[in-house]
Amino acid sequence: MPSAEIRKLLTEIKKQVENPTINPNKDIKKVALEASISETDAQDIYQLMTNFYQEVETRGGIEKYLHSNLSWLKIELTLLNKCYQFAATGGMKVMDISEMLSLNDLNIFPKTPSQLQNTYYKLKKKMISFEDIPKNKPGRKRKSEKNATKEKRNIFGQVVTNIPSNATLKGRNNFDKKAEKNLIDLLSGMKSNIQLLSERDGDYSSVFNLLKSIYSLSSLAVQKEELDRKYQTLQTKTQDFEKENFYLHQQNETMSVEFQKLVSLIAKFVFTSEMDQISALPIFTQESIVSLNKLGVFKENYEEM
Numbered sequence: 001m002p003s004a005e006i007r008k009l010l011t012e013i014k015k016q017v018e019n020p021t022i023n024p025n026k027d028i029k030k031v032a033l034e035a036s037i038s039e040t041d042a043q044d045i046y047q048l049m050t051n052f053y054q055e056v057e058t059r060g061g062i063e064k065y066l067h068s069n070l071s072w073l074k075i076e077l078t079l080l081n082k083c084y085q086f087a088a089t090g091g092m093k094v095m096d097i098s099e100m101l102s103l104n105d106l107n108i109f110p111k112t113p114s115q116l117q118n119t120y121y122k123l124k125k126k127m128i129s130f131e132d133i134p135k136n137k138p139g140r141k142r143k144s145e146k147n148a149t150k151e152k153r154n155i156f157g158q159v160v161t162n163i164p165s166n167a168t169l170k171g172r173n174n175f176d177k178k179a180e181k182n183l184i185d186l187l188s189g190m191k192s193n194i195q196l197l198s199e200r201d202g203d204y205s206s207v208f209n210l211l212k213s214i215y216s217l218s219s220l221a222v223q224k225e226e227l228d229r230k231y232q233t234l235q236t237k238t239q240d241f242e243k244e245n246f247y248l249h250q251q252n253e254t255m256s257v258e259f260q261k262l263v264s265l266i267a268k269f270v271f272t273s274e275m276d277q278i279s280a281l282p283i284f285t286q287e288s289i290v291s292l293n294k295l296g297v298f299k300e301n302y303e304e305m
Contacts, residue, residue: 003100005035010083010106013046018055037261041086048079049108062110066243072133077123080109081130084120094120094301103244112247118296127293255295263293 012031016024025043032042052075056065065073080101087097098113098120099105109116122128194207269277269284277284292298 003092003096005037005088006087006092007036007100007106009035009042010045010100010108013042013049014106014108016046017049037090041082045079045082045086046076048082051075052079066110066148066246069134070132071135072119076109077119077128077130077133080116081123083108095304101239103240110243112244112251114296115247117301119303121293121296121298123301125293125298132283141220258291258294262288262295265291 005176009028013028016028021027028042028046029039031037032039039058052073055073056062056073059065060070083101083154084094085098087100088094092100094117095113098117101108102113103110104113119128123130136263194210265287269280272280294304
């Protein structure tokens with residue numbers, strides 16, 4: 001199956017998880033049939049993605065999850081493995097799959113392509129198991145709860161509103177009724193004032209000026225609303241850039257530590273005697289493989305780098 005068909009199906013699945021239609025399974029099945037893709041695989045991915053996003057929400061939303069002590073959830077790893085296997089079966093390369101699934105593209109996972117690819121290889125090599133993976137960053141200062149975003153957001157960055165209680169709904173209904181009455185009174189008062197102005201002046205110049213002023217104010221209000229929407233859009237993009245920068249910084253720190261370890265390992269081997277090198281070669285080889293794997297270099301992908 002072409003990569004375009006795989007992308008189309010994953011996009012539809014994410015869409016149904018984010019904003020489900022009346023019959024999500026039917027719509028996903030339709031796209032799968034059109035692309036000649038296994039309906040079972042499509043349904044499995046849909047269910048795993050739904051469970052993953054729900055798990056994130058139960059933990060307080062995407063922002064709290066990203067700043068928690070976990071780097072991976074068990075269900076997230078299961079979904080990751082399934083997506084890679086599914087796309088690879090369709091002929092896609094691992095690097096292309098990583099880019100497609102990352103926050104740079106479809107944003108199915110809130111992680112960078114290198115994070116996704118490294119974790120997938122570790123799962124494949126059984127270096128990690130399918131379980132919650134805690135962060136292992138000693139010395140890293142975490143952002144305080146006070147600086148965390150107050151709004152609860154899902155994995156797509158959208159604000160999630162809590163379901164209000166009955167008492168809250170009742171209060172809102174009362175408020176809406178009062179607001180409606182106030183609006184009627186306001187319009188009625190405006191009508192009376194306009195009638196008074198027209199009767200007093202004998203012409204409609206004052207009425208025209210009044211209505212023109214109201215129109216100008218309403219136009220400013222509309223412009224302000226549009227500017228507010230644009231501001232929110234820019235704010236969302238800024239948050240996305242900050243999030244990606246955080247991941248890249250985190251990745252860079254990890255790579256720097258592992259690179260220093262590898263350099264130290266090579267130096268220790270090279271500067272020993274030939275006899276010591278011969279006896280230490282098996283251990284050196286094994287330790288080098290472990291360090292390279294942590295740097296994202298595996299037997300399957302080193303030729304592509």
